[in-house]
Every structure is written in structure tokens, then in C-alpha cells.
Amino acid sequence: xxxxxxxxxGDYAPAATVDGAVExxxxxxxxxxxxxxxxxQLKKELKGKKYPSHCIHIRxxxxxxxxxxxxxxxxxxxxxxxxxxxxDAVKLKEADAVVSAGxxxxxxxxxxxxxxxxxxxxxPAIAAIMPTLKGLFVLIDAGANVDCKPENLLQFAVMGSAxxxxxxxxxxxxxxxxxxxxxxxxxxxxxREAFKLLxxxxxxxxxxxxxKDVFSxxxxxxxxxxxxxxxxxxxxxxxxxxxIKMLKREIEGQATGKLGYLxxxxxxxxxxxxTDYAEYGxxxxxxxxxxxxxxxxxxxxRAIRNALRVAVELSRKKVHKIISEDIMGFHEKxxxxxxx
Amino acid sequence: xxxxxxxxxGDYAPAATVDGAVExxxxxxxxxxxxxxxxxQLKKELKGKKYPSHCIHIRxxxxxxxxxxxxxxxxxxxxxxxxxxxxDAVKLKEADAVVSAGxxxxxxxxxxxxxxxxxxxxxPAIAAIMPTLKGLFVLIDAGANVDCKPENLLQFAVMGSAxxxxxxxxxxxxxxxxxxxxxxxxxxxxxREAFKLLxxxxxxxxxxxxxKDVFSxxxxxxxxxxxxxxxxxxxxxxxxxxxIKMLKREIEGQATGKLGYLxxxxxxxxxxxxTDYAEYGxxxxxxxxxxxxxxxxxxxxRAIRNALRVAVELSRKKVHKIISEDIMGFHEKxxxxxxx
Numbered sequence: 094x095x096x097x098x099x100x101x102x103g104d105y106a107p108a109a110t111v112d113g114a115v116e117x118x119x120x121x122x123x124x125x126x127x128x129x130x131x132x133x134q135l136k137k138e139l140k141g142k143k144y145p146s147h148c149i150h151i152r153x154x155x156x157x158x159x160x161x162x163x164x165x166x167x168x169x170x171x172x173x174x175x176x177x178x179x180x181d182a183v184k185l186k187e188a189d190a191v192v193s194a195g196x197x198x199x200x201x202x203x204x205x206x207x208x209x210x211x212x213x214x215x216x217p218a219i220a221a222i223m224p225t226l227k228g229l230f231v232l233i234d235a236g237a238n239v240d241c242k243p244e245n246l247l248q249f250a251v252m253g254s255a256x257x258x259x260x261x262x263x264x265x266x267x268x269x270x271x272x273x274x275x276x277x278x279x280x281x282x283x284x285r286e287a288f289k290l291l292x293x294x295x296x297x298x299x300x301x302x303x304x305k306d307v308f309s310x311x312x313x314x315x316x317x318x319x320x321x322x323x324x325x326x327x328x329x330x331x332x333x334x335x336x337i338k339m340l341k342r343e344i345e346g347q348a349t350g351k352l353g354y355l356x357x358x359x360x361x362x363x364x365x366x367x368t369d370y371a372e373y374g375x376x377x378x379x380x381x382x383x384x385x386x387x388x389x390x391x392x393x394x395r396a397i398r399n400a401l402r403v404a405v406e407l408s409r410k411k412v413h414k415i416i417s418e419d420i421m422g423f424h425e426k427x428x429x430x431x432x433x
Numbered sequence: 434x435x436x437x438x439x440x441x442x443g444d445y446a447p448a449a450t451v452d453g454a455v456e457x458x459x460x461x462x463x464x465x466x467x468x469x470x471x472x473x474q475l476k477k478e479l480k481g482k483k484y485p486s487h488c489i490h491i492r493x494x495x496x497x498x499x500x501x502x503x504x505x506x507x508x509x510x511x512x513x514x515x516x517x518x519x520x521d522a523v524k525l526k527e528a529d530a531v532v533s534a535g536x537x538x539x540x541x542x543x544x545x546x547x548x549x550x551x552x553x554x555x556x557p558a559i560a561a562i563m564p565t566l567k568g569l570f571v572l573i574d575a576g577a578n579v580d581c582k583p584e585n586l587l588q589f590a591v592m593g594s595a596x597x598x599x600x601x602x603x604x605x606x607x608x609x610x611x612x613x614x615x616x617x618x619x620x621x622x623x624x625r626e627a628f629k630l631l632x633x634x635x636x637x638x639x640x641x642x643x644x645k646d647v648f649s650x651x652x653x654x655x656x657x658x659x660x661x662x663x664x665x666x667x668x669x670x671x672x673x674x675x676x677i678k679m680l681k682r683e684i685e686g687q688a689t690g691k692l693g694y695l696x697x698x699x700x701x702x703x704x705x706x707x708t709d710y711a712e713y714g715x716x717x718x719x720x721x722x723x724x725x726x727x728x729x730x731x732x733x734x735r736a737i738r739n740a741l742r743v744a745v746e747l748s749r750k751k752v753h754k755i756i757s758e759d760i761m762g763f764h765e766k767x768x769x770x771x772x773x
Contacts, residue, residue: 226675304671305671309675318621323644324611327643331649335566335648
């Protein structure tokens with residue numbers, strides 16, 4: 094298996110991307126990582142590191158994409174950027190999947206433009222995995238589509254369900270719609286219409302879920318538009334960090350606190366690991382005709398390693414094909430329904 | 434000053450509402466609370482409690498509103514419910530403000546229907562106060578309007594700014610628009626249009642704020658539509674609870690953890706107090722022609738006490754009149770602008 098890595102993408106690239114790639118190929122027997130980026134910088138980063146040399150390849154690219162560059166301008170003018178060439182490699186079947194921690198808007202637009210959507214899918218969506226009291230859940234869409242129609246949310250639900258079944262190994266994932274009340278009638282225009290569609294879909298739809306229940310682990314898949322999904326994802330990340338800081342500050346203000354803190358340190362470390370985005374690797378862009386992982390901009394080597402691991406798993410299980418089958422099965426059912 | 438309290442509203446009513454009222458009148462010299470609800474139940478709750486008897490009054494109401502009852506049905510059929518009669522009391526100038534922890538949809542619709550909006554305001558909005566690393570901020574709208582236009586968000590910003598100035602005593606509150614990126618162009622259709630309006634408004638607009646920065650205390654007022662505001666409010670509440678539970682579980686799993694936990698308990702308690710909704714009392718429905726506080730459904734006596742305190746403060750400072758002046762000032766400026 095070969096993974097194309099946008100080695101210039103991310104706040105700590107290329108150091109973090111190269112380190113992540115090196116650590117990953119050491120773990121796997123049959124994995125090759127192709128690094129796309131500035132050859133001299135990549136060679137410098139690789140120098141002195143130990144890894145099976147036939148497992149890491151470099152493809153030189155000459156253009157750089159800024160974190161604030163628009164997708165339109167990048168697609169038009171940066172055909173030799175690391176992200177473009179990495180996605181091209183999947184299209185040309187030189188790689189099985191692509192991973193990028195760079196400008197996520199550009200990465201998504203490039204994947205959509207070059208690879209296209211899976212058959213039957215109208216809009217790809219980002220599926221983020223997040224921790225709860227009881228285990229993990231899938232949040233979809235975590236930021237690909239800022240304005241959605243009810244039909245888009247329906248497809249996100251089908252895709253999220255397929256992803257959860259395949260990757261989190263849940264037989265009949267409980268799919269819930271993010272809203273502001275549990276009753277059918279609660280929500281905004283978008284969610285009220287989407288509710289009706291989800292009720293008829295061939296998934297295990299459990300109804301609306303409120304914000305307060307998202308992290309208690311009631312649902313396996315939480316469906317929402319990409320604007321609210323992105324706000325939820327980032328707010329939660331920010332809030333978890335702030336809570337830890339507030340707790341530390343409280344502890345340090347207490348006479349016996351410092352000792353307590355020392356004793357609690359392993360627990361805090363474990364907790365941080367459980368809630369750390371880097372543990373879950375990147376988030377796949379589902380609905381693309383291929384495997385594409387969007388990683389956090391602040392990706393550490395560990396985050397890159399986990400993103401590569403997710404890419405391998407998705408590619409091995411051909412999740413994009415399963416999604417296409419599920420969506421097409423759904424369209425077939427619709428046709429029968431319309432005829433009947 | 435007289436406050437009308439919907440004594441039957443909330444999960445723990447009337448026990449919690451009556452206790453909250455009793456505790457409050459003991460603290461204030463010049464406050465009277467009028468309890469609206471079932472007379473026999475309220476008398477039973479008051480029995481044996483010590484308080485200045487001229488400070489608590491009972492007004493009997495005969496109808497009950499369920500937590501899932503629709504506002505339309507309640508407005509039409511429940512004219513002798515505790516919430517309706519409590520709001521009527523403000524309209525009839527028998528009370529200066531109203532507090533309810535009951536069905537919030539019904540409470541908001543009743544306040545809007547009976548009291549109307551302040552001059553110049555199109556849509557009232559809920560302003561919730563939340564904690565950050567640096568202090569408190571105002572989230573507006575926290576759930577009154579599920580579908581909004583850019584103009585609504587502009588008015589929320591003006592109202593939130595007036596509220597923050599008056600109640601949190603900040604001279605020129607920093608007002609930010611909740612979005613998925615800091616640049617002007619990031620966001621959905623609604624926020625991109627609202628951004629343009631906010632830039633021209635007579636407030637201290639600091640641009641977009643991302644979810645990750647909401648709790649770090651960068652903004653004094655965070656503006657968003659009521660759907661996303663409600664999701665954010667409830668998700669944060671739920672996540673804070675889950676994080677505490679996860680931490681406790683981590684600690685209990687460690688050999689030295691139990692001792693650490695004992696030593697840390699005061700810090701955890703302080704932290705919980707800082708993040709507890711009950712500390713901040715209810716959230717005002719701003720833009721109403723009067724003072725109306727919507728309290729959490731799970732309100733404890735302490736939450737009711739704090740909601741009554743907020744009601745007193747808003748009413749004393751005539752925040753609804755300040756808001757009306759600010760909004761009208763804004764409309765005047767618009768006219769001059771249009772003529773110019």
C-alpha cells in the first residue's frame with residue numbers, strides 16, 4: 094500500500110510530517126509513504142533518521158500554498174503544489190490514499206476537483222471522530238459544507254453510518270440529528286426537513302440529539318451541517334483545553350493542591366490523551382472517489398502517524414466503495430418508492 | 434421592586450422556585466416576589482419557612498403547561514397558567530419583571546405576545562452569560578430564533594453590547610461574530626452578510642471568532658443565530674460535565690489517585706462553581722418591552738435566586754430602555770446614511 098503525504102502541509106511541516114512518516118513506515122511491513130514537497134527541505138529532515146529506505150519516497154514540488162489562500166486561486170495557479178501533486182497521485186493510481194494537514198479548504202477543493210465524488214454522492218463531508226463517556230462517535234459534517242440542504246444531511250447520515258460500521262465496528266450505528274430539542278418538531282428549517290428524510294432512510298435513525306447529550310455517548314453518528322459541525326468541533330477542543338487550564342489554576346491556588354496535582358498527574362495525562370485530537374488522526378473527507386484524510390493544522394508527528402493509520406484502514410476496507418454502494422442502494426430504493 | 438415568578442415552571446417546581454424566592458427576599462430589603470401557581474401547593478411549600486411575610490405573595494392560577502406543550506396551544510388555551518399570569522402582571526404594571534424556569538418556548542412566546550418588542554427591535558434574543566479563562570462573556574442568541582437574517586444578527590450585536598456594558602460593566606465591549614475562520618470571507622451565507630453589517634455598526638466589532646477561541650475570553654459578546662447558540666450552550670454544559678466525570682474515573686483508576694482526589698476536591702468544587710449555570714442565574718430575553726428572565730429547566734433554588742437577582746439588576750438599570758435607545762440610535766444613523 095502507498096500513501097501520498099502532503100509533506101509541506103501543516104503548522105509544523107515539514108518536520109512533523111517527515112517524522113510522522115518515518116515513525117509510521119517503521120511500524121508497518123507493507124507501507125510506502127510518498128512525500129510531496131520541497132526536495133532539499135525533505136532530504137534535510139530525513140537525514141540521519143533510521144527507516145527502511147525503500148518505504149519512503151520523495152516527489153519534488155515547487156509551489157507553496159498559504160494557510161489563507163483561496164481554493165479557487167490554488168486550483169488555478171498552484172498545479173505544482175504538494176497537495177495538488179499528492180491528490181494527483183491518487184488519481185493516477187500511483188498512491189492508494191492522500192493525507193494533508195495543510196490549508197483544509199484547498200485540500201478539500203483539490204480532492205473534489207481531481208478525484209470527483211463517489212457515484213450517487215452530491216456533496217462530500219468531513220467525518221470527525223470524537224470521544225464520549227462511553228466510547229467514540231462520528232461527527233459529520235465537521236466542516237466541508239457551510240450551507241446545506243436537507244438532502245445533503247441525509248447523505249451525510251448514510252455516509253457516516255457506513256464509516257462507523259466499517260471503522261468503529263458497530264453493527265447498526267445509532268444515527269442522530271443534532272438539534273435543539275428531542276421532539277420531531279424542534280429545530281430550524283433545515284433540521285426539521287432533514288428529520289423527515291432521515292426517518293424514511295435505511296439507517297438506524299434514533300431522532301434528534303441535543304447538545305447536552307452529544308458527549309454522553311447516546312449516538313454513534315451525529316449529523317449536522319458543516320458550519321455548526323465545525324463550530325462544535327473547535328468549541329469542544331477549545332473548551333477542553335480551557336477546563337484543564339482552569340483546573341490547574343484552581344489546584345495551584347490551594348495549600349494542599351500542589352501535592353494533589355502531583356498525585357493526579359498520571360490521571361490528567363491519560364485524560365488528555367483520550368481527548369486529544371492527535372489520537373484520532375485525521376478526519377476523512379467521505380463521499381470522494383478515493384481516500385482523502387484531512388489532518389489538523391496543528392498536527393504533531395503523532396497526529397500525522399495516526400492520520401496515515403486511518404488512511405491505510407480506510408483504503409484497505411475500501412470505505413469509499415461501501416459508501417457508494419450504500420448511497421446507490423438508497424437511490425434505488427427511492428426509485429422503487431417513486432414508481433410504487 | 435416586585436418580581437413575578439412562574440412558581441410552577443421548572444423540573445423541580447414548586448419546591449425549588451419557592452425556596453429560591455424565600456432565600457432571595459431574606460437577602461433584599463425592598464424586594465417582593467409574587468408567586469404565580471397552585472395556591473394550595475404553594476402554601477404547603479411555604480409552610481414553616483421563615484421570611485418577611487409582606488415580601489411574598491401568592492396569586493392562584495388554575496392551568497398547567499407541560500414541558501412539551503407548543504407555544505401556540507399554550508397562548509390560545511392556557512390564559513390562566515402561571516407563566517401567562519406572571520407575564521400579564523408585568524404588562525399590568527403589578528410587577529417590574531418576570532422570571533420563569535418552565536417551558537422556555539412558551540415563556541418566550543408569551544413574553545413576546547403580551548409585552549411586545551422594544552421600539553425598533555425586530556426579534557428578541559436570549560443573552561446567556563458564560564465563563565472563560567479571563568472572565569465572563571455574553572452569548573447572544575442562545576436559543577430564541579432558530580432561523581435568522583443578517584439584520585437580526587446585527588440587532589443581537591447591539592443588544593448584547595448594551596447588556597454587557599450595563600451588567601458586566603465593560604466600557605466598550607468587544608463584539609465578535611461566531612464563524613469557522615477569522616477572515617471576513619469565512620463563514621456561511623448568513624454570517625458573511627452579517628459581517629458586512631456589523632463592520633458598519635456603532636459597536637466595537639472585532640471580527641469573526643472561531644469556536645476554539647470562544648472560551649479563551651477574547652470577546653465580551655459572541656453573536657450567532659439561536660440554533661447554533663443553543664447547541665453551543667448545551668454542548669458546553671454537557672462537555673464540562675463529561676470532562677469532570679472522565680477525570681474522576683481516571684483518578685479512581687490510579688493507585689495514588691484516591692489521595693490525589695481528596696486533596697484536589699476543593700479545587701474541583703471551586704471549578705464546578707465557576708462553570709455551573711446556576712451561578713449565572715437565568716438568561717434575559719433581550720429586546721422585549723419589559724424585563725423577562727428565562728431560567729434553566731433544571732433550576733435549583735440557587736439558580737432561581739440568581740435569576741431573581743438578575744431580574745432585579747436588569748429592571749433597576751432599565752436595560753430594556755437602554756437597548757431601545759441604542760437600537761433607535763442605530764436606525765437614526767441608518768436614515769442619515771441613506772439620505773447622505
